[in-house]
Amino acid sequence: MSDNVIVRVVVKMLAPFILLFALYVQLHGDYGPGGGFQAGVIFATGFIVYAIVFGVRRTIQALPFAAVTAMASLGLALYATVGFVALGLGGAFLDYGALDSRDPVHGQHVGIVLIELGVGVTVAGVLTAVFYTFAERRRR
Amino acid sequence: MTDPLSFLSGHAVQWGAVVLLMTGLYIVMTRGNLIKKVVGLNIVQTAVFLLYISIGYVEDGTAPIVLEGAARYSNPLPHVLILTAIVVSVATTSLALALIVRIREAYGSIEEDEIRERESD
Amino acid sequence: MERLHIVLLIALMIALALALVRMRNLLAIAILSGVYSLLLAAVYTLLDAVDVAFTEAAVGAGITLTLMLAALSLTTRRETRPGGRAARRVLGLAVAFAAGAALVYASFDMPALGDAAAPIHNHVADRYIAEGPRDTGVPNIVTAVLASYRGYDTLGEVTVIFTAGIGVIALLWRWRRDEP
Known part of the structure; x- marks a missing residue:
């Protein structure tokens, strides 16, 4: 935790923009550099920088430990579900072309956006959970 | 056989990666401090990543994002492999650090020699 | 010129890296390894691997x-037994x-840096670059290969990350206050 007023004010202003940037990297990953892995890391960084300055306890109140572990599981589940849905619609496992019967290219695009979202949610959840785990070990 | 200068510029990055790998290997083998060993392992890892990315580089190419008028792109396949490997490396590093924290709590030290002494007592 | 920069x-x-071998202060070692990662990200950018550079800088x-x-704050900040035995060194x-x-x-048998005729550029990569955007509707070829052509790999990688996260939580998280 930091008592420096400049650090506190700057981090407080910066944290929401870090999360916004993570969402941009996530959703713009098809067109520019970026994607689920990077977005997840940046999303976790937003919460970590907040926890470093304002304390882990306050951060855990905003984003509970149960929520980050759930994120880690749900992202992976989303990825696998997209694969099985493609399988159920007559394609191969993870063959997103089957997601849209009329336009396979559109189906591919939808599949890629969904699994990138799964990757991003899992990476953000795991990294935040790991940081919470290390930080909480110290506090008690 | 090509001329020495182009031979040098063609392989300098590969040799740089080899030197980084040697340094990392030396740290892992000779330093007893477990956190320093993890840093050494990370250096070995980055050396391999660097070699991979340098293989995918194409002269006069651009980053593999489709662009009007771009004739050549660098090879996207090594980028994909290393991109995922970097994120996996942070996950494995965090697991290693967690193990080190538990070792410290159990033995009161993160030096290999001291842990071994306490083990034999 | 670009090569000189690289x-x-x-x-x-x-x-x-050589400075890291000699240093004893683990705090300084951790911070310098962060600087090392930033330099590596710059090298990746010059090698046209923007996605990788992005990841390396963030990670x-x-x-x-x-x-x-965080791990140093739970253990120690100094390497107490430096060097080790001479035989080991x-x-x-x-x-x-x-x-x-x-x-x-x-490396003498490796293709030179940037050689467009190297075997790696003449197998599957051509197809990814030519067909990728048309097959998937995604202009970033790295994303297309990562998510679609090599979706199985990425599923495996995400599983590895998830499992490592579970491992850290199992090792360190205290579910009850009295746990060790």
């Missing part, structure tokens, strides 16, 4: 550094130089 940055990385200089600092040097010599010898 080589200079790698020379800086080597200097940093190496951000997350790994934070986790290292000689053995380490010998193995490192043997491995290095073998790799440099092997």
